[in-house]
Amino acid sequence: MDQPEHRLREEVRAFLADSPAGLPRSLDARIEALRGWQARCHRAGYVGRAWPREFGGGGRPPVEQIIVDQELAAAGAPEFVNVVGLDVLGPSLLRFGTEEQRQRHLPPILDASEIWCQGFSEPDAGSDLASLRTSATERDGRFVLSGQKTWVSWGQFARWCGVLARTEKAAPPHRGISMLIVDMQSPGVDVRPMTQITGHAEFCELFFDEVVVPEQNLLGARGDGWKIAMYTLGHERGTAALPRQVKLRTWLDRLAATMARRELDGRGLLDQPGAQVALAQAMIGIEVLRYHAERTVGEFLSGGAVGPDSSSVKLLMAEAEQRLAATAVEVLGPAMEHASADADDEDDEDAFWEETYLYSRAASVYGGTRQIQRNIIADRVLALPRE
């Protein structure tokens, strides 16, 4: 590890050492606490570290943000509440936004004073995103937006939404889509939270009923929406893996520690047949994710684009997360059947793994399903004949 990297890691660790732990249980209070946490991290220079200084960023090399994110994940710090703004729409604004858009929107993304969500998927346009039907008609210098979006994470807390809408009725599906920056406080926006299998209502359905969007809130040119969406999704896939990997590694260590404390039929869980090998196999998936992400992100950091190989990283990430979570529920065994949210520490541990396991099932669906990632590799990396 070189000196500057080491110093940065030490600095973040010192910052984390005197940070408050624990979050309120109620969702509203938790979101407020998370906003405060992100703002505090931003003041310390740990949010948007690689974004330009003129927009509130740190103007540092991208690798430094990855190092910071790894340290935050290793310490079990909560994820930034404005993750969609930071990882998805922010990079799009930086790349495709006008000067005015960037100045207006980037600083509040960084300090979480304005949370962002993304309106991409629709009930009838999931993997086949290009078939989306939400439409925006340009009239007197403004767009009028109507349609329905789904799987909108943090939609109920968001001030802004990056919406993909069809603006060119006559164009081929991929070319007729534009990206609009929609004010969630506009008349005609209806947000309905949906309860997930984990029991939380993290994501929402959005309904747009003739919502007026000023012309200057078009991101990029008309018809560029697909291109922008693919850029942002690729960006997200390419760089999110390294901090995620660290989080998975802390979870693996947590699982091993829990197993070290528990017994089954008078024998420690770590000494049950096959338990150590199961842990090792989960660990191998997590470690290989890191090695592969480091090799491919190395190319990105040295000026290369986040290419279709980010799909490989996405597949490995889902595989590693799902294997770890499935291993946990298997090796923790009968206790999981009685998982409850009692105050008792061990029950909390079971509840954690129950939620982690359920949540892990989404890893091969969100951000482009496992099947879509395979299609991307088959088309763009292997250049196999088209279906």
Place this chain on the structure above:
Amino acid sequence: MDLRVTDEQSWLSESVDTMLTREWVTPQEVAGATPGQRHRVWEELIAFGAVDIGGTDGLGAAELCLIARALGSHLASVPFLGSAAVRLALAPDAGSLPPGLASVLSGKEAIGVALLEPGRGWTAEGATTSVARGPDGLRIHGAKVAVEQLQAVEHLAVIASLDGGLSLAVVPARHAALATRAQSCFDDTVLMGSARFQGVPVPASSILGGPGARQAADRLLAAGALLAAAEATGAADRVFALACDYAAQRRQFGRPVGSFQALRHLLADAYVRAQSGWSAVRYAAAAFDEGAPDAAQAVSVAKAYVSRGAREVAHTGMQVFGGIAFTAEHPAHRFLRRIGIRAQQFGDAAYHERLLGQALADRARQVPAKASVA
């Protein structure tokens, strides 16, 4: 850790690849390769400096893995793995080695690894082959099996017990007290032999004992595992590329079979497995070269992952080829066989998973829930 291939490294692997294309046979012809062809490739590798290892100018694990990968991709059959692994393992101690050992390592002759014993696994611990102290010096007794390239090497690196501990001795591969026999191998393009040591003498200047030997044996196992994994990724990559070409050309139901989603997804998964296996090897090699604290763990991860993954890639390749890959003349089984033996050597996936699992368990018992970062 920066895992990108440097300009020098890509020059090295392209040169080796070009040489193999020129001097070595195609995968179809590999079973008919002559001793002369093997020898020529080996000479070329030596001329490249493939066994000039360690020190400031010599090759490190990262470069040796690139060479092994190229050899796997061409199914070359030369005494590289042992020759490189022994030198790589002992390079850090080069200054303090007994003179007999040091002179063999600084030379260019081929070395085989005599580690495996009948009925035992890839561990140096408790070797039944032993070095006995007698009035006329040290002598080795015992039996070793699956010594790769036994017929082609000049020296053997022998793991044997000595004074209740371990030792690593280097002896000539041909001696009146050494009975060797060719062994059949799952990959019959790779020479394999068994060796019975019937009092083979070893000068004190050619043997390493004490704590140094323990460390050297651990490093030898790690270096061998790493290079075996690297070679397997090369073989996997090549059979995968052949399968992709075939999928694009072979037509059924009036269209290329590679246009069917069932095959496209199989191939995409194999691609991820092959590429991530190479990433694991690159990382482990870099960790090995740096002497990083997680080097041994990274090697075990790479070896376990590639041993399963490369085989999976070869299986996918054969599935894509269909019936034709079940014929002896088709090269697919050659890659499968090569991957099969590299998967076994220096510990198979299950062996390395056990090591990793034990280390995880030991750590969890000592330090509850300690986070670990790069």
